[in-house]
Each structure stands twice: as C-alpha cells, then as structure tokens.
Amino acid sequence: ELFINTEFSSGGNVSLLDGNTTQQKGVTNFDGNRLENGRFFVIEALTLLYGEAADGTKVWDVTYNKALPAVLQSSDFVVRQNGEIIVKLPVAAIENAKKSTEDYYRVLGALAVIEPTQTIEMMIETPVGSSITPATSGHKSFVRVLLRGFETYVKR
Numbered sequence: 001e002l003f004i005n006t007e008f009s010s011g012g013n014v015s016l017l018d019g020n021t022t023q024q025k026g027v028t029n030f031d032g033n034r035l036e037n038g039r040f041f042v043i044e045a046l047t048l049l050y051g052e053a054a055d056g057t058k059v060w061d062v063t064y065n066k067a068l069p070a071v072l073q074s075s076d077f078v079v080r081q082n083g084e085i086i087v088k089l090p091v092a093a094i095e096n097a098k099k100s101t102e103d104y105y106r107v108l109g110a111l112a113v114i115e116p117t118q119t120i121e122m123m124i125e126t127p128v129g130s131s132i133t134p135a136t137s138g139h140k141s142f143v144r145v146l147l148r149g150f151e152t153y154v155k156r
Helices: 091-100
Strands: 002-008 013-015 039-054 076-081 084-090 106-114 120-125 139-153
Touching: 002 039, 039 076, 039 084, 039 091, 076 091, 076 106, 084 091, 084 106, 091 106
Parallel strands: none
Antiparallel strands: 002 139, 013 120, 039 106, 039 139, 076 084, 076 120
C-alpha cells in the first residue's frame, strides 16, 4: 500500500503531497510528490479516513476513526500525473463502498498506474469557501489516504 497521513483543512483544492515531504514512517511512503526511479505502483482500490486531534499532534498519533464531515463527503479525491487524471472519485462513493461491503476499500473499476520520477498531484477538491470545524475546540482535522495495489519494477 501507499499511504499519506496529513493535517487537512478544506476550502478549494487541498494538496495532500508536496515535494518537501520525504518517506517517513507514519507519515507517507511517497518520496516527496513522486515515486523513485523504476518504482511503478498499480492502484486497485483506495480508502480515505478522518481524524481529529489537538494542534501539534503528530500525524502518526492521530486515531483516524471519526465519521467523515459533510464537507469531505461533498468533495472529490483526485490523483493526477503528467497532466492526466488517473483517479477521480467522489469521497462519498469511497465512504459508501465501506458501508455496503465488508471490504475496507473502494475498489476501482480499472487499474490505475502511477509512474516513477513523474510529479504526482494528489488532492481533495472541496467546495470553495468550505471549512471543517472539529468537534473539540483547538483540535485540527487530519486525513489518511491508503492506496491498495502492488508495486512493480521494470526488469533490470
């Protein structure tokens, strides 16, 4: 699986990856906003989880077990590479898949390939001007994205 744990605030297109984030246990296994040379990843399913925690909490210490806020359910999850949209799904469809089957993931109708060394844009497109208010004052919102699939390498 590829994963991202990050603090989240809504209001337009919210990027989940940036070029400064490096592989770090509990944060992400992406190399910034790309995969290393020769490392292809084929996505077959994905899920999105939500959590809230005090400001300053490390993303790996957040419990991602809260119900998705309405703003998130009204948003789209998007993966784009080389100017092409690889995955674009309503977050509500991802959430509904978790409720309607015993699977934890929303299975894609086709395989989606992330290529190595090319910039990956991964974002949640939220309604413009929207905001999320955590249940506890002073807390922040966090999201976890899990991309299920398999990694493959070009024959060396």
